[in-house]
């Protein structure tokens with residue numbers, strides 16, 4: 001979709017206060033640039049008209065991508081991107097729905113949504129930008145920050161054990177589970193395409209450098225500490241091997257951990273078998289009996 005630029009003042013601002021042209025506001029070296037590129041490439045690889053794709057953004061540095069994409073989208077509250085994403089899919093199951101969310105929003109504030117939507121195999125794709133920090137709010141610990149790490153909010157080091165997103169996703173029946181690295185754009189783009197094309201809950205935990213608030217986990221650090229999984233070995237519906245690699249702490253394993261075919265949530269709702277909810281007329285629905293209950 002081509003976006004029309006409105007009349008601008010001498011500072012490049014529109015009457016609505018928006019600045020044009022719109023450039024990313026991320027810090028130099030931020031992993032979000034690479035993930036942004038991978039999303040654009042990955043969605044271009046999906047065999048679906050652009051207007052049938054919706055991106056739901058959480059709040060965070062990652063979610064600020066809402067300002068730079070020309071897809072239909074919804075910028076939600078922190079930790080709350082997943083329920084509207086599932087609702088959009090149920091309202092119009094002809095749409096492809098991608099969620100852009102940080103590790104804080106997905107595994108912290110939105111952790112219960114994450115766990116429970118997986119159980120229903122809702123047909124949405126989750127891209128969790130995992131920089132191991134709450135970065136928009138200047139670098140507090142997040143659920144994935146390693147034990148002992150000193151951050152702004154943990155001056156004596158993190159006390160908790162880290163949240164294990166891949167193991168949690170495997171345990172809670174996600175039908176596609178992967179971890180990828182922001183530093184490999186072609187691989188990440190291909191995984192995003194695969195996730196969107198997969199029918200059911202597809203989850204991609206993306207290792208994302210944040211050079212400002214997590215300088216130790218740099219692009220170089222990740223390259224030295226990652227091992228690529230052999231995709232074919234993990235396509236079997238037997239989860240035992242996937243769990244084994246998800247639980248290992250010697251290295252960070254990346255690639256496809258698990259994938260299985262099973263009906264998605266909307267495919268099991270009889271009401272949705274014929275057509276989409278949005279295609280139905282509401283002209284003759286009388287809601288006054290329901291409203292009268294509140295009088």
Ligand SMILES: Cc1ncc(C[n+]2csc(CCOP(=O)(O)OP(=O)(O)O)c2C)c(N)n1
Pocket residue numbers: 059060061062063077078079101102103104105106109129131133134135136137142
């Ligand atoms: C319910 C709620 N809690 C906290 C905040 C404040 N807040 C906004 S963004 C943010 C951190 C975002 O971290 P993350 O989700 O990891 O995304 P990142 O900025 O790292 O991409 C926080 C704590 C909020 N807006 N709403």
Ligand code: SF4
Pocket residue numbers: 025026027029030031032061062131135136209210211212213
């Ligand atoms: S604070 Fe970190 S995550 Fe946020 S834009 Fe800067 S480098 Fe990226």
